[in-house]
Amino acid sequence: MLGPESDGRRPTQGERGPGYPGEPMDKYQVLYQLNPGALGVNLVVEEMETKVKRVIKQVECMDDHQASQALKELMPLLKLRHAHISVYRELFITWNGEISSLYLCLVMEFNKLSFQEVIEDKRKAKEIIDSKWMQNVLGQVLDALEYLHHLDIIHRNLKPSNIILVSSDHCKLQDLSSNVLMTNKAKWNIRAEEDPFHKSWMAPEALNFSFSQKSDIWSLGCIILDMTSCSFMDSTEAMYLRKSLRQSPGSLETVLKTMEEKQIPDAETFGNLLPGMLQIDPSDRITIKDVVHITFVSGSFKSSCISLTLYRETVPASITDMLLEGNVASILEVMQNFSGWPEVQFRAMRRLLKMPADQLGLPWCPELVEVVVTTMQLHDRVLDIQLCACSLLLHLLGQAMVHHPEAKALCNQAITSAVLSALWSYPEEDSLLVLVYSLLAITTTQESESVSEELQNAGLLEHILEHLNSSLESRDVCVSGLGLLWALLLDGIIVNKAPLEKVPDLISQVLATYPADGEMAEASCGVFWLLSLLGCIKEQQFEQVVALLLQSIRLCQNRVLLVNNAYRGLASLVEVSELAAFKVVVQEEGGSGLSLVKETYQLHKDDPEVVENVGMLLVHLASYEEILPELVSSSMKALVQEIKERFTSSLVSDSSAFSKPGLPPGGSPQPGCAASGGLEQMIAWN
Numbered sequence: 001m002l003g004p005e006s007d008g009r010r011p012t013q014g015e016r017g018p019g020y021p022g023e024p025m026d027k028y029q030v031l032y033q034l035n036p037g038a039l040g041v042n043l044v045v046e047e048m049e050t051k052v053k054r055v056i057k058q059v060e061c062m063d064d065h066q067a068s069q070a071l072k073e074l075m076p077l078l079k080l081r082h083a084h085i086s087v088y089r090e091l092f093i094t095w096n097g098e099i100s101s102l103y104l105c106l107v108m109e110f111n112k113l114s115f116q117e118v119i120e121d122k123r124k125a126k127e128i129i130d131s132k133w134m135q136n137v138l139g140q141v142l143d144a145l146e147y148l149h150h151l152d153i154i155h156r157n158l159k160p161s162n163i164i165l166v167s168s169d170h171c172k173l174q175d176l177s178s179n180v181l182m183t184n185k186a187k188w189n190i191r192a193e194e195d196p197f198h199k200s201w202m203a204p205e206a207l208n209f210s211f212s213q214k215s216d217i218w219s220l221g222c223i224i225l226d227m228t229s230c231s232f233m234d235s236t237e238a239m240y241l242r243k244s245l246r247q248s249p250g251s252l253e254t255v256l257k258t259m260e261e262k263q264i265p266d267a268e269t270f271g272n273l274l275p276g277m278l279q280i281d282p283s284d285r286i287t288i289k290d291v292v293h294i295t296f297v298s299g300s301f302k303s304s305c306i307s308l309t310l311y312r313e314t315v316p317a318s319i320t321d322m323l324l325e326g327n328v329a330s331i332l333e334v335m336q337n338f339s340g341w342p343e344v345q346f347r348a349m350r351r352l353l354k355m356p357a358d359q360l361g362l363p364w365c366p367e368l369v370e371v372v373v374t375t376m377q378l379h380d381r382v383l384d385i386q387l388c389a390c391s392l393l394l395h396l397l398g399q400a401m402v403h404h405p406e407a408k409a410l411c412n413q414a415i416t417s418a419v420l421s422a423l424w425s426y427p428e429e430d431s432l433l434v435l436v437y438s439l440l441a442i443t444t445t446q447e448s449e450s451v452s453e454e455l456q457n458a459g460l461l462e463h464i465l466e467h468l469n470s471s472l473e474s475r476d477v478c479v480s481g482l483g484l485l486w487a488l489l490l491d492g493i494i495v496n497k498a499p500l501e502k503v504p505d506l507i508s509q510v511l512a513t514y515p516a517d518g519e520m521a522e523a524s525c526g527v528f529w530l531l532s533l534l535g536c537i538k539e540q541q542f543e544q545v546v547a548l549l550l551q552s553i554r555l556c557q558n559r560v561l562l563v564n565n566a567y568r569g570l571a572s573l574v575e576v577s578e579l580a581a582f583k584v585v586v587q588e589e590g591g592s593g594l595s596l597v598k599e600t601y602q603l604h605k606d607d608p609e610v611v612e613n614v615g616m617l618l619v620h621l622a623s624y625e626e627i628l629p630e631l632v633s634s635s636m637k638a639l640v641q642e643i644k645e646r647f648t649s650s651l652v653s654d655s656s657a658f659s660k661p662g663l664p665p666g667g668s669p670q671p672g673c674a675a676s677g678g679l680e681q682m683i684a685w686n
Helices: 064-079 115-125 131-150 185-194 204-208 213-229 235-244 251-261 267-277 288-297 306-311 317-323 328-337 342-354 366-378 383-403 413-425 430-446 449-457 460-470 475-489 498-513 518-533 539-555 560-576 578-585 593-604 608-622 628-633 636-653 672-684
Strands: 028-033 041-047 053-061 090-096 101-109 163-167 170-173
Touching: 028 053, 053 064, 064 090, 064 101, 115 163, 115 213, 131 170, 131 213, 131 288, 204 213, 213 235, 213 251, 213 267, 213 288, 235 251, 251 267, 267 288, 317 342, 328 342, 328 366, 342 366, 342 383, 366 383, 366 413, 383 413, 383 430, 413 430, 413 449, 413 460, 430 449, 430 460, 430 475, 449 460, 449 475, 460 475, 460 498, 475 498, 475 518, 498 518, 498 539, 518 539, 518 560, 539 560, 539 578, 539 593, 560 578, 560 593, 560 608, 578 593, 578 608, 593 608, 593 636, 608 628, 608 636, 628 636
Parallel strands: none
Antiparallel strands: 028 041, 041 053, 053 101, 090 101, 163 170
8 A cells, every 4th residue: 555646655664653564454354344533443453463453543644644644643642651541542544545535543552341331321321420539530530631641742522422431430541632634624523423422522722623631621621511410300301501601601501500419420520620611711610620629629529639739738938848857767767758749859859969978878778769759659750750850860870880789670660661751751951861861871781682672662762762863952961961861772673664764863963062072072972883783774874973983082082981972883884894994094183083093093092992992993904905005005014013013912812892791692802813813914924
């Protein structure tokens, strides 16, 4: 199946989202079709390999541009992480040649029950929905919706059928839509005429394709109204009531009065809540936090959703400071006793950050780390807490890496999960990105190889590259991003190499932005070296990368780590490309690479590791007959002879400088006899 006839383009893997090579629909078997939604057809399918049922919403698009724009808008939703949000499993574009139509396909979780079925079952039986159950699931819905609004994401399509029941007491929001799809007037009008129920949940302004967080509040108000009135209103009456509220809010008063007369549970609370949610003017509507306050703070509602503890009354700063005057043990006790109060957690961690290392129980205090991680999880949508917690963890891990003999065991999965969750909650917050990237770089290098693979599957690699491209003005983001990229590449297991093709060009932009930054150059050389070993640098990029490595060496000859990684990268590229070899020896404005080699040797000739890396580059250069005359004319034979005399044993026996954890046999140059033989060949050449 090809793309639209206008350009015959197949969607790329990135456009499809994480998933399946080839035609994505081929891995699904269609079981049956559900009632069509407002935007498209819903298919219940089964994955051929796993036999897991899914729902695929197929949205017919006008053209390739609309499909691509909608896909671009929806792709960030794949990264959402919330217990009460059903995240899209996959997104892709497909072409139906039989009817010449382009479809955007949204793969969702399949569940038989939703709020719609609950409401209709109670409506038929004329029964009241259990108040405890309703309070619990309402708390879950509010928590999920607040999470979305916190990320500036609007659901746009909130209605009972889009709140699924995973179990009897666990619900999830699903079917989040995009502005591109929801503003397709022609398609929306057609669906609305087929089924008048589709538009009845929408806010007045949404009918004119104006969506905001307040339009979600209106829709949620309609859902609550339907759930509280289902015992005495049939579906048609309820639909006309929802529609009438857009012009005549007074009709709500009659229903609220009936709820009181029929002694619907919590009628008084809903009487205080719904008028604020169902205001015609969106600016007059209450916010999601107001809804929570009316129901779970001022009211008596209870829910299993722990995030609602954020709305408790605050503890005065003076009392908090008095409680936190003790040692680490007493501070941890306060944090555990006041786990639901974010202001206490924040002040406690700030107090811990100011304490000397000896008082913190360093080099390692596992109880402290456990409490900090738990705090991050409990208050995942309080930015100050995430920033403070990540700063504290970075301090603790940094100390542990230096002083603790068993530091590797300390970087556990809980830390990685909490930090990654913070990243997805605040993907654009530069100050947090720097901390998270630095923490993940530590935990990734200390944990097992599977951690890097898991992080890549979670989309971390793409996230780093995106922010290297968009955050060039933030030096710290670039440095920490390159550091984490190096850590992810270190084990040699790459889930998808395609995104890495962009890295050389991105690093070129970074180095051009920070031409005199030694730390940036050092991080870049480490990434280039690993990319060369993994075969992730394309032939047409060889010259560019060689030039950047030579430039970095010239900039920072005194940085031993930079020099070692740069020469390793050069040796790796020269080994496989004569073009790269010529780029090293050619005379340019800054001088040739050979003159740079001499400078490096003179500066670091007492460092066996640097000398060996330089030697490996010379060995691979000497393997090309066309390069040998240039080596001789540049007086490299004398340097090689000196290296041979001073470091023969090192060159023959020490291969540690060229090995890398996780690479398969043959995955990196091996010195030893090869190095010795190459040097002998150069010395003997006339």
